[in-house]
Amino acid sequence: MAAACTRLLGQIGRHALLTQSCSTGNLTALPPRISRLGGVRAYGTGGTGYRSKLFNSPPLRFGGRTLGCAFLLGGGFGLYQTIKFTFQRQFADQTTDAPEREPALTLYQYKTCPFCSKVRAFLDYSGLPYQIVEVNPVIRQEIKWSKYRKVPILMVDDTVQLNDSSVIISTLKTFLVSKEKTIPQILICYPEMKSTNDRGKEVIEYNNKYWVMLSESEGDQLYQEKGSRKEEMKWRQWADDWLVHLISPNVYRTPSESLASFDYIVREGKFGTFEGFFAKYVGALAMFLISKRLKRRHNLQDDVRQDLYTAVNDWVSAIGKTRKFMGGEQPNLADLAVFGVLRVMEGLQSFDDMMENTKVKYWYRRMERAVQHKGQN
Known part of the structure; x- marks a missing residue:
């Protein structure tokens, strides 16, 4: 689950940064919205085809780059937590397999x-x-x-x-x-x-x-x-x-x-x-x-x-x-x-x-x- 969240946040951050490659002063020059990109899957609680408001809402002026960095940082943090959890679980398995104390x-x-x-x-x-x-x-x-x-x-x-x-x-x-x-x-x-x-x-x-x-x-x-x-x-x-x-x-x-x-x-x-x-x-x-x-x-x-x-x-x-x-x-x-x-x-x-x-x-x-x-x- 943590790995899936990491991938999603990374994709969001990447597309948000791509948005900033266009002129922020001319909204008509913006590329198609993230929701129309075929490689992105939207997650939500609605039925099939439901899209989160986050994907359909227009980007904030002067805030896209910040938002993208935030998502990338969030993705990196999620990746860190995933790796940390994996190592902790492996260490716990090794500890479980370790021999018991020496008998008195x-x-x-x-x-x-x-x-x-x-x-x-x-x-x-x-x-x-x-x-x-x-x-x-x-x-x-x-x-x-x-x-x-x-x-x-x-x-x-x-x-x-x-x-x-x-x-x-x-x-x-x-x-x-x-x-x-x-x-x-x-x-x-x-x-x-x-x-x-x-x-x-x-x-x-x-x-x-x-x-x-x-x-x-x-x-x-x-x-x-x-x-x-x-x-x-x-x-x-x-x-x-x-x-x-x-x-x-x-x-x-x-x-x-x-x-x-x-x-x-x-x-x-x-x-x-x-x-x-x-x-x-x-x-x-x-x-x-x-x-x-x-x-x-x-x-x-x-x-x-x-x-x-x-x-x-x-x-x-x-x-x-x-x-x-x-x-x-x-x-x-x-x-x-x-x-x-x-x-x-x-x-x-x-x-x-x-x-x-x-x-x-x-x-x-x-x-x-x-x-x-x-x-x-």
């Missing part, structure tokens, strides 16, 4: 837990802001409100609870890639399943937890290399089912290493004075003994370092010599999972031995830079 995330964790470290690595690399609640590992007062008594737990907007590190990562990755789904809608894709393990203990597992729930087109965009999706899932599961079980036997390998590990845990964790003392000395002895049982359960060698070295070198070999990361130029979810697990050994003898006796050093340093850079952004 709160991570309940133990800092030295490898599963919690995996989640932090993903959040930092993805640039997602989050708050940390350090849980007391003895009384776990901070998660008393939850029926799920393990960490990590991620709360989204204080309303949606995500459990299990791999479920948390897959859910958030799906959310970041596919803006059409909400986190509660995505979470339905990872149903909770209860079962009994080989020791007769009831455990909770989550179906599909290594699968990022994307449409076919979204999946093709994210996983452009053939087989890269299956490769990522395979090594994410490997990190959970194998690599993580090598940590405790290595960091508690000897009484001195066990004591050093618990000194680090007490310093970084949330303990009271008595709890810290108890955890450091009694816990160190207990975990030294437990590590021997874990070594038998997972069929590890007497020198558990060799299993750690073999596992880490297998990971580096899977990446190959032509890729910086398993994800190519950028880390994928498998890179972040393995990095998160290995990171909990930093500052301990087992970590120093691993860096010295395996080929993981260069990949690990690249991961440090990648995760730190993204996290700062």
